[in-house]
Amino acid sequence: MQELDRRTLLQMGVMGVTAGTGLGRLAGRGQAMNISHSQPTFTSRASAISPPDTFTEPLWTTQFDGSITQTVGEGELYIVDSSPTDGDRLLALNIQTGEERWSRAISTTQNPVTVTADRVLEIDQSTVIAYERSSGEQQWTVQYPGEVDFSSLVLREAGEETLLITSRAEGATEKRLLGVNTTTGDVRWDKTVSLPGEFVEATLPYSPADPDIYVMFATTTGHQILDLNATTGEVNETHTVPIAGPISSGNPTSSFLIEESEDYLVVRSFGLVNEGGIVVVQIFSSFSDEPDLVLSGVNVHQIDSRPGEKKYVVIDDERLRGVASPSGETLWEQSINTDVTQRIRSGTTSDLFYNLRFPSTSTGEYETEIAARSVTTGEIEWSRSVAENSGQPNIGFYPGDNTVLVSRNNGEFVSLDTTTGEVGDWAISLASEGDIYDIYQHNDVVVASAETFSQDPASATLSIFPAPDTVPSDSSPDGVLDVSLSASQITAGTTTDVTVAVSDNTTGDSVEDATVSISDLNLSVTTDLNGEATLSINTNDPDEYTISVSKDGYADTTTTLTVEDSESSETSFQDVLGTIGDYNSGNASFQDVLQAIADYNANN
Structure with a gap:
């Protein structure tokens, strides 16, 4: 047309x-x-x-x-x-x-x-x-x-x-x-x-x-x-x-x-x-x-x-x-x-x-x-x-x-x-x-x-x-939106996709066509049929960013996304003087230590 x-x-x-x-x-x-x-x-x-x-x-x-x-x-x-x-x-x-x-x-x-x-x-x-x-x-x-x-x-x-x-x-x-x-x-x-x-x-x-x-x-x-x-x-x-x-x-x-x-x-x-x-x-x-x-x-x-x-x-x-x-x-x-x-x-x-x-x-x-x-x-x-x-x-x-x-x-x-x-x-x-x-x-x-x-x-x-x-009127009060993020903390300097899910607070139904935006990063997307929208974020500035969500018939709502400094999120290592040993038997192989670390990360 x-x-x-x-x-x-x-x-x-x-x-x-x-x-x-x-x-x-x-x-x-x-x-x-x-x-x-x-x-x-x-x-x-x-x-x-x-x-x-x-x-x-x-x-x-x-x-x-x-x-x-x-x-x-x-x-x-x-x-x-x-x-x-x-x-x-x-x-x-x-x-x-x-x-x-x-x-x-x-x-x-x-x-x-x-x-x-x-x-x-x-x-x-x-x-x-x-x-x-x-x-x-x-x-x-x-x-x-x-x-x-x-x-x-x-x-x-x-x-x-x-x-x-x-x-x-x-x-x-x-x-x-x-x-x-x-x-x-x-x-x-x-x-x-x-x-x-x-x-x-x-x-x-x-x-x-x-x-x-x-x-x-x-x-x-x-x-x-x-x-x-x-x-x-x-x-x-x-x-x-x-x-x-x-x-x-x-x-x-x-x-x-x-x-x-x-x-x-x-x-x-x-x-x-x-x-x-x-x-x-x-x-x-x-x-x-x-x-x-x-x-x-x-x-x-x-x-x-x-x-x-x-x-x-x-x-x-x-x-x-x-x-x-x-x-x-x-x-x-x-x-x-x-x-x-x-x-x-x-x-x-x-x-x-x-x-x-x-x-x-x-x-x-x-x-x-x-x-x-x-x-x-x-x-x-x-x-x-x-x-x-x-x-x-x-x-x-x-x-x-x-x-x-x-x-x-x-x-x-x-x-x-x-x-x-x-x-x-x-x-x-x-x-x-x-x-x-x-x-x-x-x-x-x-x-x-x-x-x-x-x-x-x-x-x-x-x-x-x-x-x-x-324009809101007394006869049609605003509804309430529930907002959840796939990740509330990400790392600066890398591109990260954050999925925002929007639903009706009363019914729990997904909310389509809601506007999701981060004004500080010039980002704006719209939720799909499942009430989801993905923000592709890449910033070098660590800070707390406000995600705004709006939809006709609902009160505007916000949530916060934290962008951490890439250096603060890296693991620090230092030399440790000592002997690796199993807590129960008194000794352990290096492979046992790696497995113990993996088990700890999986459960914490």
Whole structure:
């Protein structure tokens, strides 16, 4: 499945759309059901939501005297910082504590870094620089041989330890595509791809487990799609997919490829037609055939991704239309006011999706509303007034939990229950206001930043909060973890594996997915199905080290590991003057003495 960077996902997910006139209708093959032509109003909404009495405190907060970009790795937060004081630099921070792991001076801050299993990759114009994740030590560099402009390179990990590299430079009619060994930096293969038109955008799907992937080069006249092996570079097939109407005669401003379950492939394009934005989605079971379904409208969004149950919603001609995929059957229609900005977001359950409306006032402010709609009927289940007289809000959804995050006004975010719209206990207020906000969830934390560009120099505030579903409440008290070590004392200067076993204090059951870490040694692992995790420890510093164990629903716990000096653990020998004799018979052989020592060690 394609991996899109977090910022791109956020931008695509919250893209505002304003309807134009004369837009193409939905290309569907079924008959409409549950048709409602009346203009719905959000009559069930309450007054503008208010946060709870207390805000959730951040785990930590830090400020930067320049602009920043962020990339999250496993347990780490990588910051590209443009600082007039400290210079351009790349920082690795512990995401739970904010502790600086390492820092590197870099020459450009135009691009966020890419994180692989053991590398952090920086782009410096046409050069890719790889750093070791745990230490920040530079490992290798690769020079991209093709054309590069200000938009630089696009990277994606695919296949077995393979990094795909190509250029974002627009307008070219051929592209260089490289496959690089992520461990060594050696170029495994280098291909020149001829394109059917001028280059617009490249999709390099994220698929490290399966080397057989699709790579798409979108152009002004069509999409060139390569079916290739990422490890060897061998091309199995090449396909050219035309741009579907109504934007076929115009220039697409963006296009990307999505691989779905059930072997369906989705090509999504966005373009400008008659000064309005149009989205076209083509759904294929095979690129060798015509698309199974083509959808087009002001916006097209998937609202149900379950295998065999896939559904899309299309905004067009003052309607929301629910469509089954790949049959094209129209499931329902609901009338909407497309004179105001509308956004659609899929939900965290299979039953609901979310519709945001931003009617602006005469002063340019917004009366923002959110409605939860039924996936099967399109009808409103609940709605709320999010903010009155505010700027256009941010909104984010957290896959797999039960909250939707909305902003009331600058720097203040509130969680709502996805199924009822009720205000939850979790709410945050950022330490400073900004011109732009970036907020998203990563595992059990929420990363929030406020950046200010209207002042010189620019500045940024970064705060890390516990995620809504990890905030403890009185109704769900923390459980207790039991922790045991395979060895509580080890020797410095040698690599020793210490197995940590984690179980529930009440039931005795093994606890899976608990985080086990030694912050002083930059080590962090996760327990397996048996509740066990192995720390591979090698340090030359004898000391007592704290092993921290955490798991959602449990109180954090710690235990101590002692690392002894290698010299103190060695056996000391000295000369002894005397006669070796058996205690019972009065004499003994040297072999008897060795056996006696072995017996003593076995029993003590």
